[in-house]
Amino acid sequence: xxxxxxxxxxREYLPLFMQGLGTTVELTLIGVTVGTVLxxxxxxxxxxxxxxxSWRWILRWGVRLPSQIYVAFFRGTxxxxxxxxxxxxxVPLLIHPENGLLIQREWALFLKxxxxxxxxxxxxxxxxxxxxxxxxxxxxxxxxxxxxxxxxRSLGLNYFQTMxxxxxxxxxxxxxxPLGNExxxxxxxxxxxxxxxxxxxxxxxxxxxGAYSRYWEPYLFISLIYLMITLVMSYGVHRLEQRYKTQ
Amino acid sequence: xxxxxxxxxxxxAKQVLQDVFCEIRDNEVICVIGPSGSxxxxxxxxxxxxxxxxxxxxxxxxxxxxxxxxxFNLLRSHVGMVFQRFNLFPHKTVLExxxxxxxxxKKLTQAEAERIARDLLQRVGLAEKEQAYxxxxxGGQQQRVAIARALAMEPQILLFDEPTSALDPEMVxxxxxxxxxxxxxxxxxxxxxxxxGFARQVSDRIFFMDAGQIVETxxxxxxxxxxxxxxxxxxxxKIL
Numbered sequence: 001x002x003x004x005x006x007x008x009x010x011r012e013y014l015p016l017f018m019q020g021l022g023t024t025v026e027l028t029l030i031g032v033t034v035g036t037v038l039x040x041x042x043x044x045x046x047x048x049x050x051x052x053x054s055w056r057w058i059l060r061w062g063v064r065l066p067s068q069i070y071v072a073f074f075r076g077t078x079x080x081x082x083x084x085x086x087x088x089x090x091v092p093l094l095i096h097p098e099n100g101l102l103i104q105r106e107w108a109l110f111l112k113x114x115x116x117x118x119x120x121x122x123x124x125x126x127x128x129x130x131x132x133x134x135x136x137x138x139x140x141x142x143x144x145x146x147x148x149x150x151x152x153r154s155l156g157l158n159y160f161q162t163m164x165x166x167x168x169x170x171x172x173x174x175x176x177x178p179l180g181n182e183x184x185x186x187x188x189x190x191x192x193x194x195x196x197x198x199x200x201x202x203x204x205x206x207x208x209x210g211a212y213s214r215y216w217e218p219y220l221f222i223s224l225i226y227l228m229i230t231l232v233m234s235y236g237v238h239r240l241e242q243r244y245k246t247q
Numbered sequence: 248x249x250x251x252x253x254x255x256x257x258x259x260a261k262q263v264l265q266d267v268f269c270e271i272r273d274n275e276v277i278c279v280i281g282p283s284g285s286x287x288x289x290x291x292x293x294x295x296x297x298x299x300x301x302x303x304x305x306x307x308x309x310x311x312x313x314x315x316x317x318x319f320n321l322l323r324s325h326v327g328m329v330f331q332r333f334n335l336f337p338h339k340t341v342l343e344x345x346x347x348x349x350x351x352x353k354k355l356t357q358a359e360a361e362r363i364a365r366d367l368l369q370r371v372g373l374a375e376k377e378q379a380y381x382x383x384x385x386g387g388q389q390q391r392v393a394i395a396r397a398l399a400m401e402p403q404i405l406l407f408d409e410p411t412s413a414l415d416p417e418m419v420x421x422x423x424x425x426x427x428x429x430x431x432x433x434x435x436x437x438x439x440x441x442x443x444g445f446a447r448q449v450s451d452r453i454f455f456m457d458a459g460q461i462v463e464t465x466x467x468x469x470x471x472x473x474x475x476x477x478x479x480x481x482x483x484x485k486i487l
Contacts, residue, residue: 150297151334151393155348155400156324165347169338 009217013208020204021225023118027125027190027200032183034126039133042067044163046138067134074131080192082128087120087196095119121193121200129186136178140171173244180237184230191226201225248273249294249404249435254303256289256459263289264300265459271437273403276430278446279439281456282482287439290456291406294437295326308403324352327397331409333389335381335396341368342377345396352400360399367395371425387418391425398429405429407438443487447471455479 010017045067048059074082094102097109111119144167152162191202205218254267263286271277279287292298293305296312296319305312310322336344345367346360355363368374371391381389390410397405407426411419423445430436430449440446446453446467453470455463455478463476471487474480 145334147330147332147334148336151328151330151336152348153319154295154297154323154326154328155396156320156352157348158320161351165351166336170336173338 004216006212006214006217009208009212009214010221013204013211013218016199016204016207017201017221017225020199020201020222023198023200024187024190025229027118027122027193027198028183028187030122031125031129031186031190032179034122035129035133035182035186036179038126038130040137040168042070042130042134043137043141046071046134047141071131071134074128075135079124079128079189080195083121083124083193083196086124086127087117091116091120091123117193117196117198120196121190121198124193125186125190128189129182132182132185133179136175136182137171140175140178141167143174144170176244177237177241180233180240184233184237187229187233188226248306248308250304250306251294252304254290254293254300254305256286256293256298256300263459264293264303267303267459267461269454269461269464271435274431274433274435275451276436276449277438277452277454278450279437279454279456280441280443280446280482281454281462285456286459287456288408291328291408291437291439294404294406295323295328297328320352324348324400325402326404326406327400327402328406328408329390329393329397329410331412333381333386333393333413335389335393337381339380340377341373341379341381341384341392344381344392345399348396349399363399364395367398368392370398370428371395372421385418386414387421390414390418390422394422394425394429402434404435404437407436407440409439409441411440411442441486443471455482457482 045063048063048067049056092100094100095108095111096103097105097112100108103111148166148170149162152166157165190200194200194203194206197203201222205222208218209215249269249271251267251269254264255262256264267286267290279290281287289298293300294307294312296317300313303313307322307326310325311317312322336347339347342361342364345364346355346357349355349360349363350357365374365377368377371394373388373391373395376384376388376392381392384392394410410426411422414422419442423442426436426438426445427449438446438450448467450467452464453467454461455470455474455476457478463470463474463479465474470479471483474483
């Protein structure tokens, strides 16, 4: 009865699909992890301000403005364009056998051959996620009652102690649901890196589709996989929201 | 010893403090009274540099608070503050709320800090609540924890910013009792309050503030029974 749906294609290409799934999950995990760390720094950078002295000037132009420009760029341009820009322009500038700014010679050759697209893809997704997560952090930190900050400072805690012990732990709880949503977005957006030849889920589907000129089977199959993962993640986010709503 | 001279503070174009002068001796208990919007809280917040005045001088013991280079963190561990809305840390237990600053600022060990915290909880009558979280406590209990938290840094000066204004009436007494037990116990206390009974009973001197100035100062007897300023008289006639 499912004659029109050729499951044999799925079966034949299953190893490629599974490998693609692995890469997709890896990219998402790296993106969320690196994006969260970088996003926290950027979020704090966007809020950085000193009450007095030369620090005021340094923070204004050396920290706050660059953070704002970074976030504006990565939120204001398409991820797809960022991926191409990073893969074909930025990464070759940094990693190149002859004149890479970071890595040269055999090492560069090796990295390019073995992990070329993966490095670019993971970098692009991480940098992009960091911009969105920075905004989540900024909003989370600003949602904390100013009285918390004043109470901590009036006890003699300095700015960093206040942030570390009082503000960020409270803000983090409020940020978990939006962070979960960002992870879901990242998982879906990771399909864009198939454009630079990285063998994740969408790439596996394209390969299978190309071999048989059949499109329903591979693309429906990976849609189902994406859907299952995002449903599980949504459920997790929902649980988090419930849990912190009661507190 | 606290000396304040010519203190001026603006919020935008609005001047909330105009030329505040006063001197407060060690171990004095001062109550600051006056109509709302008279600058009482702003004056208090200038004393531990939560607000930055536009002009004037504040000298608290060795600290020149109005000096831009002053070490505010050191100053603030010398001058404790209790807030109207308690501002306990909701993600920490009662015990952690109290031990946090002594451990991070004074670098006490956890055992030392907890010993001090338990002593203080005993004093404010909440020894059995050390593992509770703030949201599990009543307002009066939260404010008593906040007082213990401020005391844990062993400040020489304690500032109270309307400590009973956010409380249900039946909880005001327990907080005032704790504050009474602290008065004349070797600390300077400056209390912004609307509790006239407390002010009359506990203060050494009362500051009456109106329109951003300290209009009149004096003993409770003088302020309540025989005020010299017409503004003081009119304020007291409205509330007593």
